[in-house]
Amino acid sequence: MEFGPIWRAALRNKTGIVLIVLQVAFTMALVINAIAIAEERARLMARPSGVDEANIFHLNSSGFAADFDAKLTIEEDLRQIRGMPGVQAAVQINSIPLGGSGWGMGLKTTPGPEIEGVPTTVYFVDEQGVDALGVELITGEDFAASDISWRMPATSEWSNKTILSKDLAAALFPNDPTYGVGKIVYIADTQPMTVVGVVDELQGPWSGWDNVEHTMLVPEHLWNKSTAYLIRAEPGARDALMPRIETLLADREQGRIVRDMRTMEETRKNSYELNQALINILGTTIAILVAITTLGVAGLTSFNVTRRTKQIGTRRALGATRTDILRYFLAENLLFTVIGVTLGAVLAIGINILLVEAFSVPRFSWYLLPATMLALIVVSQLAVLFPARRAAAVPPAVATRTV
Amino acid sequence: MLRLFEYNLKLAVKNIRRNPILSALMVAAIGIGIGASMSMVTVNYRFSLNPIPQKSDVLHYIRLDNWSADFPFNEGRNPPNQMTYLDATALLRAKHAYRQVAMSRSTLAVEPEGRDERPFFVDVRATTADFFAMFDVPFRYGTGWGADADDAAEQVAVLNTTTTERLFGDDNPVGRTVRLSGQDYRIVGVIEDWEPMPKFYDSSNGPTNSGEDIFIPWSLVVAKELPRAGNTNCWKPLEGSGLQAFLNSECIWIQFWAELRNSAEREEYVNFLNAYVTEQKALGRFPRPLDNRATPVMEYLREQGAVPDEARVLLGLSLLFLVVCLLNTIGLLLAKFLGKATEIGIRRALGASRRVLFQQYLVEAGIIGFTGGILGLGFTWLGLEGIEMQFADEEASRILVMDWNMALLAVALAIIASLVTAIYPTWRACSVQPAAYLSSN
Numbered sequence: 001m002e003f004g005p006i007w008r009a010a011l012r013n014k015t016g017i018v019l020i021v022l023q024v025a026f027t028m029a030l031v032i033n034a035i036a037i038a039e040e041r042a043r044l045m046a047r048p049s050g051v052d053e054a055n056i057f058h059l060n061s062s063g064f065a066a067d068f069d070a071k072l073t074i075e076e077d078l079r080q081i082r083g084m085p086g087v088q089a090a091v092q093i094n095s096i097p098l099g100g101s102g103w104g105m106g107l108k109t110t111p112g113p114e115i116e117g118v119p120t121t122v123y124f125v126d127e128q129g130v131d132a133l134g135v136e137l138i139t140g141e142d143f144a145a146s147d148i149s150w151r152m153p154a155t156s157e158w159s160n161k162t163i164l165s166k167d168l169a170a171a172l173f174p175n176d177p178t179y180g181v182g183k184i185v186y187i188a189d190t191q192p193m194t195v196v197g198v199v200d201e202l203q204g205p206w207s208g209w210d211n212v213e214h215t216m217l218v219p220e221h222l223w224n225k226s227t228a229y230l231i232r233a234e235p236g237a238r239d240a241l242m243p244r245i246e247t248l249l250a251d252r253e254q255g256r257i258v259r260d261m262r263t264m265e266e267t268r269k270n271s272y273e274l275n276q277a278l279i280n281i282l283g284t285t286i287a288i289l290v291a292i293t294t295l296g297v298a299g300l301t302s303f304n305v306t307r308r309t310k311q312i313g314t315r316r317a318l319g320a321t322r323t324d325i326l327r328y329f330l331a332e333n334l335l336f337t338v339i340g341v342t343l344g345a346v347l348a349i350g351i352n353i354l355l356v357e358a359f360s361v362p363r364f365s366w367y368l369l370p371a372t373m374l375a376l377i378v379v380s381q382l383a384v385l386f387p388a389r390r391a392a393a394v395p396p397a398v399a400t401r402t403v
Numbered sequence: 404m405l406r407l408f409e410y411n412l413k414l415a416v417k418n419i420r421r422n423p424i425l426s427a428l429m430v431a432a433i434g435i436g437i438g439a440s441m442s443m444v445t446v447n448y449r450f451s452l453n454p455i456p457q458k459s460d461v462l463h464y465i466r467l468d469n470w471s472a473d474f475p476f477n478e479g480r481n482p483p484n485q486m487t488y489l490d491a492t493a494l495l496r497a498k499h500a501y502r503q504v505a506m507s508r509s510t511l512a513v514e515p516e517g518r519d520e521r522p523f524f525v526d527v528r529a530t531t532a533d534f535f536a537m538f539d540v541p542f543r544y545g546t547g548w549g550a551d552a553d554d555a556a557e558q559v560a561v562l563n564t565t566t567t568e569r570l571f572g573d574d575n576p577v578g579r580t581v582r583l584s585g586q587d588y589r590i591v592g593v594i595e596d597w598e599p600m601p602k603f604y605d606s607s608n609g610p611t612n613s614g615e616d617i618f619i620p621w622s623l624v625v626a627k628e629l630p631r632a633g634n635t636n637c638w639k640p641l642e643g644s645g646l647q648a649f650l651n652s653e654c655i656w657i658q659f660w661a662e663l664r665n666s667a668e669r670e671e672y673v674n675f676l677n678a679y680v681t682e683q684k685a686l687g688r689f690p691r692p693l694d695n696r697a698t699p700v701m702e703y704l705r706e707q708g709a710v711p712d713e714a715r716v717l718l719g720l721s722l723l724f725l726v727v728c729l730l731n732t733i734g735l736l737l738a739k740f741l742g743k744a745t746e747i748g749i750r751r752a753l754g755a756s757r758r759v760l761f762q763q764y765l766v767e768a769g770i771i772g773f774t775g776g777i778l779g780l781g782f783t784w785l786g787l788e789g790i791e792m793q794f795a796d797e798e799a800s801r802i803l804v805m806d807w808n809m810a811l812l813a814v815a816l817a818i819i820a821s822l823v824t825a826i827y828p829t830w831r832a833c834s835v836q837p838a839a840y841l842s843s844n
Contacts, residue, residue: 013741015831019734026727030720037716064512064522066585113639114473154649156641188640226510226630257512257522270795277793278713282720284789285439289724292432296731299425303738351723359712 006332017336020300024340024376027293029347032372033355034282036364041275047212049097049268050165050201052134055088055233056264057242058096063225065255070225071150073253080252081229081245082128086237089132093230094124094222095205097133097215097264098271102205107216109172111186118171120164120214121204124151124222130163130199132232138166140181140197147219158187159220163197167213193218207271225256238263290376294383297337301329302387305394312391313398322392329388330381337380341373348372407759408766415767422739426771429732433775433820436728438782441813443714443721445787448809449802450610450710454599458539458662459700463669465494465503465659466698467680471638472690481706482694485607485636485655488625489688490679495531499675500661501668502537506530506621507657508608508633513617514582515570525566525616526632527583528605529624535561535594537662538604543567545577545592548620556626560588561618567593581617586627588619600801603700605658606707607634611798631656653688663697672697725820732775732824736768740832747835757833764829772821779820780813 010017061077063070074092081090095102106117123129126148130137140163147161164172166179173180179198187193202215233241242261250258262270269276305312312325348369355361419426453459467490468475468482476483486494491505509527534540535547548559560581567576580587601610623629628646637654663669676695683689698706747760787803805813 013737015827016734016737016741019730019737023727023730023734026723026730030723030727034720062510062512062524064514064584113471116474152644154641154646155644156648157644190640257524259524273794273796274713277790278717280793281717281790285720285724288435288439289727292428292435292728292731295428296432296735299428299735300738302425303735303742307738307742307744355716355719359716361716 003331003335006328006335010332010336016300020297020336021340021343023293023296024337024380025344025347027289028341028344028372028376029351030289031286031376032344032348032364032368033351033361034286035368035372036352037355037361038279038282039365040362041279044207045272045275045279047203048201049203049264050133050135050199051097051203051264052232053264053268055235055238056132056134056230057233057238057262058093058099058228058230058264058267059246059249059261060226060228060259061249061256062227062259063253063256068225068253068255070223070227071221073256074221074227076252077229077249078126080248081231084241084245084248086234086241088232088234089128090229090231091125091128091132092221093129093132093228094122096228096230096267097203097205098207098268099205100271105187105216107168107172108186108189109183111190111192113189118168118214119211120168120216121206121211123202123215123217124220125217126219126221129217129219130197132230133202134232135199135202137163137197138200139179140195142197143217143219149220150223151220152223156188158191158193159218160193161196161219162187162193163199163217164195165202165213165215166198166200168216169195169198171214207275290379293376294379297333297380298383298387301333301384302390305329305387305391308391309394309398310401312394313396313401316394316396317399325392325394326388329384329391333380333384333388334377337377341376344376345369345373407762411763411766412770414763415770418767419770425735425739429735429771429824430775430778432728432731433772433817433824434778434782436725437776437779437813437816437820438786440718440721440725441779441783441809441816442786442790442803443718444812445783445805445809446714446790446802447710447718449804450601450714451704452600453701454601454603454704455538455700458537461662461664462537462700463661463663463672463697464700464703465661465672465676466696467676467689468691468694469653469655469689470691474638475691476638479691482696483636483655484707485634486657486659487653487655488650488657490683491657491659493679494659494661494676497675497679500672501664502533502662503660504531504534504537504621505657505659506534506605507624507631508605508615509624509629510632511583511617511629513566513570514585516582525583526613527617527619527629528615529619529621529629531621533662534618535592537660538599540597541595543593543595544575545590547618548591553620553622556620556622558586558588558623559591559620561592561594562590563594563614563616564596566616583617583619584629594618598801601704601709603704604660605633606703607658609798610704610709611801613798613801625650661697669697729820729824732771733827736771736824736828737831740764740828743832744835747832748838751835752838761829761833764832765825768825768829769821772824773817775824776814776817776821779817780810783809783813 078090078092081087103122104119105122106119108115108117127143127145130142149159169179172185180195181198183195184192185195204212204215206212246258246261352364356363466482469487470476470483495505507529509529510524511527512522513525514522531553532548532550547561552559576590579590581590598614602612635654635656639653641648641652661672663672677693680689680693680695787805791799791803
C-alpha cells in the first residue's frame with residue numbers, strides 16, 4: 001500500500017492528523033480502563049455466596065410490646081414455619097449472607113490478646129442451619145439439637161462448638177488437609193471452641209469486605225426481641241410460601257412487627273447494586289464513546305472527500321481505478337488509526353498505573369490491549385467505508401471542471 | 404453592526420444545514436461530553452458539600468484512642484471512629500466545651516392511637532439536650548428538651564415533620580404523647596425538614612442516610628435498655644456479662660461532638676482530653692500513646708473519605724470523555740472549514756477582510772458549540788436520572804440533584820467548550836493565503 005503519498009498529503013494538514021490520532025488514542029485509553037474496572041466488578045459479582053439463592057428468603061421479626069416473650073415467640077415461630085408444607089428448612093439467624101449487617105469476630109489458634117486473630121463473621125444458627133442455608137458440609141459433622149443453647153443479650157460466653165467455612169478453616173489451619181476438624185480455635189481471645197465441621201463456600205454479610213469468604217457457624221439461639229428468620233423453600237415453592245409465612249407470623253403475635261421480607265436473590269442484587277450500576281455506567285460510556293469516535297472518523301473522511309473531489313477526479317482521469325481510490329482512503333484511515341491505538345496503548349497503561357495507585361483499580365489484563373486495538377481498527381475501517389465509497393464514485397470528468 | 408451579526412447568523416445556519424448529519428454529530432458530541440462530565444462533577448460535588456457551612460468550623464468530632472496496644476484501630480492512622488460509654492459519660496459530665504453532645508442510633512416501634520393502624524418502625528436518634536442548638540436544627544413547633552430531662556431520663560420526644568404528619572396530620576402535637584415500643588413519650592417539639600447532606604454527624608451510617616424520625620434523650624438508651632442500632636466495635640472481650648459489663652467495656656458505639664468556638668478553645672479542649680486520658684491510663688485503660696482529636700466537620704468528612712472512590716474514578720474518566728468529544732468536534736469543524744479554503748481565498752481576494760471572515764466563521768462554530776452546551780444541560784439531567792435508575796433506594800436521589808451552582812457551572816463549561824472548539828478551526832480557516840487558491844482557477 002502506498003503509505004508514502006498518504007503521509008506526505010497528511011503533512012499538509014498536521015493539526016487535523018494530530019486531532020484524529022489523539023481522539024483515537026484517548027478513546028482507546030478510556031475504553032481499556034473502563035473495561036478493566038467493569039471486568040473486576042463483574043468478577044466480584046460472579047462469586048457464589050454458597051447458599052441456595054434460588055430457594056431462600058428471609059424476614060425480620062421485631063417485638064416491641066412490653067410483655068413480648070422473645071424465647072417463646074422464636075420457638076413457636078420456628079415450630080410453625082417448619083411445619084408449613086413447602087418449607088425445606090428454617091432457622092433463626094443473626095444476619096443474612098450479603099445482607100449488609102453482621103457480627104465480626106477474630107479467631108485464633110493460640111489464645112491470648114497479643115495474638116492477631118483471623119477476622120470472620122459469625123452466624124448463630126441451630127441444627128437446621130446448614131440445611132437452611134443450603135451449604136455443603138465437606139468434612140466433620142453438623143450441629144445436633146443438643147448442641148444448641150440460648151444466648152442472652154450482652155453475654156460474653158461462647159458455645160464450645162463451631163463449624164467454619166472452608167476459606168476460614170484454610171486461613172486458620174493452612175496446609176491441613178482435614179481443615180482443622182477436631183481442633184480448637186479461640187474466640188474472644190481465650191475461649192476455646194472445637195471445630196466440629198467445615199462447610200464449602202459460605203459468604204458473610206458484606207460483599208465488599210476482603211474477608212467475605214470467612215464465616216463461622218455457632219450453635220446458639222439469640223435471646224433477642226428483634227431477630228431474623230432464614231427460610232429455604234422446596235424448589236418452586238418459594239413465591240407461594242412467602243406471603244403465607246408473613247401472614248402466619250404477623251397474625252400469630254400482635255406485639256411485633258414483621259418486616260423486610262426479601263428473597264435471597266433480591267438481597268444479592270442489593271448487595272452488588274453499586275457494582276452493577278458501575279458496570280452499566282461504564283458499558284454505556286464505552287458504547288457512546290466508540291460511537292462518537294467512529295462517526296467522527298467517518299465524518300472527517302467525508303469532509304476530506306468533499307475537499308479532494310477534484311484531486312480524486314484527476315487521479316481517476318489519469319487511470320486510477322475505483323478500487324485504488326477506495327484503498328487510498330482505507331489505507332489513510334489505517335495509518336492514522338494504527339498510530340492512534342499505539343499511542344492509546346501507552347496512554348491506557350499510564351492511566352491504569354494512576355488508577356491502580358490511587359484507587360486500587362485492578363491492572364488490566366494484557367490481552368485487552370491487542371483486543372481493543374484490533375477492535376478499534378476494524379470499527380474505524382468500517383466507518384470510512386461509506387465515505388470512501390462515495391469518493392470511489394467520483395467520475396473522472398470532475399477533473400475538467402472548475403469550482 | 405447588528406445587521407452584520409444577523410447576516411452572519413443567516414450564513415452560519417445555511418452552512419450548518421449543508422451537512423445536517425455531521426453538524427448534528429458535532430453538536431451531539433459536545434452535548435454528550437458536557438452531559439457525562441457534568442453529571443459526574445455533580446455527584447462528586449454533592450458528596451463533598453459542606454453540610455453545615457455556618458458552623459462547620461466550630462463543630463468538632465471528638466475521638467479518643469482507647470484501642471488495643473497490639474492491634475491499633477485503622478492501623479494507627481486515626482483514632483477509633485466512635486466512643487465508649489465510659490468516656491462519653493465522663494466528657495458529658497465534665498461539660499468542658501461550650502456545647503457537647505453524645506448520641507447513638509436506635510429503632511423503636513411507633514404504636515399509633517387508632518386501632519386500625521399497624522405499628523411501624525422509626526429511626527431514632529438518642530442524643531443530649533445541646534443537639535438542637537449545636538446543629539442549628541430548625542423547629543416548627545415547640546423546642547428541644549433541657550439538660551434536666553437528660554439527667555432525669557425523662558420520656559420526652561422531638562418528632563420530624565413526616566412522622567408528625569403521619570400520626571397527627573396537620574395538628575400541632577406538642578404536649579401530646581407518642582407511644583414508642585410500649586412506653587409513652589411526651590412530645591416537646593417538631594422539627595422542620597432537616598436532612599444535612601452529607602449526613603455528617605454520624606458517619607458510621609453512610610453519608611446519604613436520611614435524617615431520623617424521632618429524637619429522644621440519650622440517657623434513655625441505658626435507663627430503658629433500648630435496642631441499639633448502628634455500629635458497635637469492640638477490641639477486648641467484655642469482663643462479665645450483661646448491660647453493665649457492656650457499658651464498662653472498651654466497645655465503641657457513641658458519637659461525641661463538641662462546639663469549640665475558636666482555636667484557643669479547641670486547643671484547650673484537646674489538652675483537657677489528653678489530661679483525661681492520662682488520668683485513665685493510671686486505671687489501666689488506654690494502652691496506646693496519646694492520640695485524642697477534636698476534628699472540624701470538613702476535615703473529618705475528608706478523612707472519612709466522603710466522596711466514594713467510584714465517583715472519583717468516574718469523574719476522571721468522564722473528563723477524558725469530554726476531551727475526546729471536544730477533539731472530535733474540533734477535528735470535524737477544522738476539516739469542514741479547510742474544505743472551504745477555495746471559497747475563503749476567493750472572498751479574501753475580492754476584498755473581504757480577515758476580521759469579517761473570522762467573525763462569520765466564529766458565529767458558525769459558536770452556534771455549534773452553544774447548541775451543544777444547551778444540549779449538554781439536558782444530557783446532564785438525563786445522566787443523573789440514568790444513574791438514579793441504577794439504585795433501588797431513594798437515598799441515591801439525594802446525591803443526584805442538580806442545583807443552581809451546578810447548572811451555572813454547566814453553562815460555563817458549555818461556553819468554554821464552544822470557545823475551545825470554535826476558535827482554532829476559525830483561525831485556521833481565516834489564515835488561508837488568497838493567492839494559493841486563486842492560481843489554479
